[in-house]
Amino acid sequence: MSLRSQVGDGRRRVLSALYRRVVPLGASGPIITFSFDDFPRTALTIGAAILESFGARATYYVAMSLMNTRSDLGEQFRQEDLASALDRGHELASHTFSHISARRVSCEMFEHDLEKGEHAIREKIGLLGSANFAYPYGEVTLRAKKKLGPKLMSCRGTCSGLNGPDVDLNLLLANSLYGDLDRADSAKRLILENEEQGSWLIFYSHDVAPKPSRFGCTPRLLEAICSFAAVRHTRFMTVAQVMKELGQRNPRSDENLQAGNSAPRQTLVT
Numbered sequence: 001m002s003l004r005s006q007v008g009d010g011r012r013r014v015l016s017a018l019y020r021r022v023v024p025l026g027a028s029g030p031i032i033t034f035s036f037d038d039f040p041r042t043a044l045t046i047g048a049a050i051l052e053s054f055g056a057r058a059t060y061y062v063a064m065s066l067m068n069t070r071s072d073l074g075e076q077f078r079q080e081d082l083a084s085a086l087d088r089g090h091e092l093a094s095h096t097f098s099h100i101s102a103r104r105v106s107c108e109m110f111e112h113d114l115e116k117g118e119h120a121i122r123e124k125i126g127l128l129g130s131a132n133f134a135y136p137y138g139e140v141t142l143r144a145k146k147k148l149g150p151k152l153m154s155c156r157g158t159c160s161g162l163n164g165p166d167v168d169l170n171l172l173l174a175n176s177l178y179g180d181l182d183r184a185d186s187a188k189r190l191i192l193e194n195e196e197q198g199s200w201l202i203f204y205s206h207d208v209a210p211k212p213s214r215f216g217c218t219p220r221l222l223e224a225i226c227s228f229a230a231v232r233h234t235r236f237m238t239v240a241q242v243m244k245e246l247g248q249r250n251p252r253s254d255e256n257l258q259a260g261n262s263a264p265r266q267t268l269v270t
Contacts, residue, residue, distance in 0.1 A: 021168060025166070030199060032229050033202045037095060060093065062121060110244075131250045155170050
């Protein structure tokens with residue numbers, strides 16, 4: 001293992017070990033969640049249709065500054081895609097406004113951009129956001145985890161693994177779903193392990209296209225994984241649906257802010 005890999009593994013272990021906000025998964029698993037970051041249009045126009053054919057819905061982590069732009073991921077979402085996703089039962093979650101890294105700006109600037117992103121989502125759809133969040137690039141700092149975690153319902157990174165039997169709401173584990181059918185076997189092994197452990201498996205990707213970016217997947221891969229999981233004893237759920245089942249309240253809802261309510265059954269481990 002290279003020095004760079006060793007440093008990365010050490011960083012991930014520290015991030016996973018500290019400032020945890022833990023809730024028990026209990027008997028809720030096995031669960032599978034599909035999520036898409038940044039929100040390329042194909043994640044909805046192609047990806048959502050595949051998921052829906054198996055009764056699944058996705059969590060879309062939206063960076064609002066990317067609306068109506070193009071990138072290596074292809075065309076990004078349009079305003080009408082936000083309403084379409086919600087109408088079809090999918091979740092819109094936050095991915096900051098500017099898609100900035102928590103490691104490259106101050107914690108205060110990062111929090112401001114997160115707030116700006118949530119406000120922009122609310123302004124466009126006229127509804128309070130889900131308060132579920134994913135770190136752009138999967139880049140997390142201990143300071144951000146400690147400060148922002150309790151202000152949000154959940155924060156997802158890109159550290160691989162399964163969530164459970166205890167779930168750290170401040171840093172949900174997630175696994176990339178990239179490439180074509182040659183990547184199917186590794187994803188299927190995760191599904192079987194998730195089933196055996198009764199845990200919560202989160203997949204993340206970006207675009208869904210016959211020739212995807214290196215951060216996306218093909219329709220064939222997504223369909224193969226959905227098909228494999230559909231015949232297992234696994235439930236498809238969005239992050240918001242899992243949070244509801246675990247008894248978590250949106251800490252940013254007007255009702256909770258006024259009443260001073262807090263989410264139940266949480267343990268902060270520092």
